[in-house]
Amino acid sequence: MRVMIVGSGGREHALAVRIAASPMVSYLCCAPGNGGTRLVAQNLAVNPEDVAAVVALAKREKIDFVVVGPEAPLVLGLVDALADAGILAFGPRKAGAVLEGSKAWSKLFMQRHAIPTAAFATFTDADAATRFVQDSGKAWVVKADGLAAGKGVMVAADVAETLDAIERIMRQREHGAAGAEVVLEERLLGQEVSYHVVIDGERFVPLAAAQDHKRLQDGDRGPNTGGMGAYSPPPVVTAEVEKKIIERVVVPTVRGLRADGIDFRGVLFVGLMIDHGEPRVLEYNVRFGDPETEVLMARYGGDVMPLLLGAARGDLSQLKPSWSTPVALCVVLAAPGYPGTVKKGLPIAGLAAASQIAGVQVLHAGTVADADRVLTSGGRVLCITASGSDIDAVAVQAYAAVDRIHFDGMQFRRDIGHHARKSS
Numbered sequence: 001m002r003v004m005i006v007g008s009g010g011r012e013h014a015l016a017v018r019i020a021a022s023p024m025v026s027y028l029c030c031a032p033g034n035g036g037t038r039l040v041a042q043n044l045a046v047n048p049e050d051v052a053a054v055v056a057l058a059k060r061e062k063i064d065f066v067v068v069g070p071e072a073p074l075v076l077g078l079v080d081a082l083a084d085a086g087i088l089a090f091g092p093r094k095a096g097a098v099l100e101g102s103k104a105w106s107k108l109f110m111q112r113h114a115i116p117t118a119a120f121a122t123f124t125d126a127d128a129a130t131r132f133v134q135d136s137g138k139a140w141v142v143k144a145d146g147l148a149a150g151k152g153v154m155v156a157a158d159v160a161e162t163l164d165a166i167e168r169i170m171r172q173r174e175h176g177a178a179g180a181e182v183v184l185e186e187r188l189l190g191q192e193v194s195y196h197v198v199i200d201g202e203r204f205v206p207l208a209a210a211q212d213h214k215r216l217q218d219g220d221r222g223p224n225t226g227g228m229g230a231y232s233p234p235p236v237v238t239a240e241v242e243k244k245i246i247e248r249v250v251v252p253t254v255r256g257l258r259a260d261g262i263d264f265r266g267v268l269f270v271g272l273m274i275d276h277g278e279p280r281v282l283e284y285n286v287r288f289g290d291p292e293t294e295v296l297m298a299r300y301g302g303d304v305m306p307l308l309l310g311a312a313r314g315d316l317s318q319l320k321p322s323w324s325t326p327v328a329l330c331v332v333l334a335a336p337g338y339p340g341t342v343k344k345g346l347p348i349a350g351l352a353a354a355s356q357i358a359g360v361q362v363l364h365a366g367t368v369a370d371a372d373r374v375l376t377s378g379g380r381v382l383c384i385t386a387s388g389s390d391i392d393a394v395a396v397q398a399y400a401a402v403d404r405i406h407f408d409g410m411q412f413r414r415d416i417g418h419h420a421r422k423s424s
Helices: 010-021 050-061 072-075 078-084 094-100 101-114 127-137 159-171 177-180 237-261 293-300 304-312 351-354 393-400
Strands: 002-007 027-032 066-067 088-090 119-123 139-143 153-155 183-184 191-202 203-212 215-217 221-224 230-233 266-274 278-285 327-334 360-364 367-369 372-377 381-388
Touching: 002 010, 002 050, 010 050, 010 293, 010 360, 010 381, 027 381, 066 078, 066 360, 072 094, 072 139, 078 088, 078 094, 088 266, 088 304, 094 101, 094 203, 094 266, 094 381, 101 119, 101 183, 119 127, 119 381, 127 159, 127 183, 139 360, 139 393, 153 159, 153 221, 159 177, 159 183, 191 237, 191 293, 191 304, 237 266, 237 381, 266 304, 266 351, 293 327, 293 360, 293 381, 327 393, 351 360, 351 393, 360 393, 381 393
Parallel strands: 002 027, 002 066, 066 088
Antiparallel strands: 119 183, 139 153, 139 183, 191 203, 191 266, 203 230, 215 221, 230 327, 266 278, 327 381, 360 381, 367 372
16 A cells, blocks of 8 residues: 655654554655655655645555644645545544634534533634633633644733733734634643544544643743653543543544534544543644654554554444553654744754664654755754653653754753653
8 A cells, every 4th residue: 555644743753653664555655754754754845735736746656545644734625635536544524623723613512512621712803802801800721713833822820911812812913814713711720631532433442641741841831832742641541530531522522523514534632631530621633643643653552554544444343452562751852942933954963873772763853854964944853752661761761862862952851751750
C-alpha cells in the first residue's frame, strides 16, 4: 500500500516511524515532512492547507491511503476532497472537524448532549464580552473560536487580564479571523489530561491517556504553548476515572455525533480536566495531539496501520490496541522566542549522539535538512522521546539525550512528568 502523511511536525514524524515499519506499506511519503521524516519516508514539498495541491500530489504519487496530521487541512475539507478523488483517508470530514474548528460550536455540542464541561458564554461583539466580564466581576478563560495553532487560549488571573485577552483576541486580532468570536469559560481546577479515541463512525477504540505540559517553564509557569512535553500514562487517570471518561464523555460524544448526522471517522482527542476524580471536557481536537502522539506511538504495540485503516473504512469491530511499553515521556526542545516570534535557521548539534542512548527516539518537529546539516525551522524544534518500564528511569534517559543536543537559545523544561516522577 502506498501511504502519504500530511504534515510536518513531531506528530507526523512519530506516525511516520510506525507506519514505515508496517508490512502493509510499500511506499511512504510525507507532505511536506521535516528534517527527520526524510530518514523514514520521502519528503514532498506542498502546503498542507492547499487542499487542491495535496489532492493533486496524492494522485500523482498514486497514493492509496492518506493520514492527515494537522487540524487545519481537516477543517478545510481535505478528507472530503480526497474522498471525491477516490482516495481513502484517516481523519474526519469537514462536518466533523468543526468540533475543533469552532470552540463555540463544540461547547454548544457539549451542552446539547449533556457532556460535562465548564460554564461558558460566547460573543461576537467585543463590547458585549467586555460588559459581561465587568458585570461578572471575576476572571474567565478566553478562547478564540477558530484555529490558532494551540495559542488561542488565555487563562486570565483576574478581571483586568480577562479584558486584556478580549482586547488582544477580538479587537487587535492577534490570531486573525479565529478571534472574530470568543468563548468565555469558567476556569476549571485540577489536572489536565489528554484522552484519545479512534472512531469508525459508530464504534470507538480507546487509546491510552497522556498528560501534556502547556506552560513554557518549569513549575507550570510562563505563557501557554502548543506543548512542551508529555508522558503516558498519568497517575491521575485511574481505572475508575477512565471508566467515567468513557461513560460520561466518550459514549455521549460518539452518540451525539451520530445524532447530529456526522459520520466521524478518525481520532478524537479530548482535553479533560480531572478534579477529585471527576472529568470535565476542556476542548475537543479532531487529530492526534502533539506532543501526545510521540508518547502514544512509543507505547503502542504492534502494527498501527490496522487501527488507522479500520477507522477510515468504518470497521474497528475486530481491533483492540495493546501497549507493549508501560511508560513513555517526551521533552520538547523549542526555539528562542517561542511561543512568540522565533529565530529560524539555527544549526542543531548532537542529534546522532542523542539517538545512541538506549530507549530514546529523536523526533523532529520544526527542522529542515540543509546538505549535511539540520537546521531549526519552527517554534517546537525536536521531541526527545524515551520509553521503558519506569517513569523516573525514562525521564533520566530523555534528559540525558537532551543534554547531548544544542542549538542557540534552546528552551526546554526539566520537569516533564512531574506529577508522576518520584524525583520531582
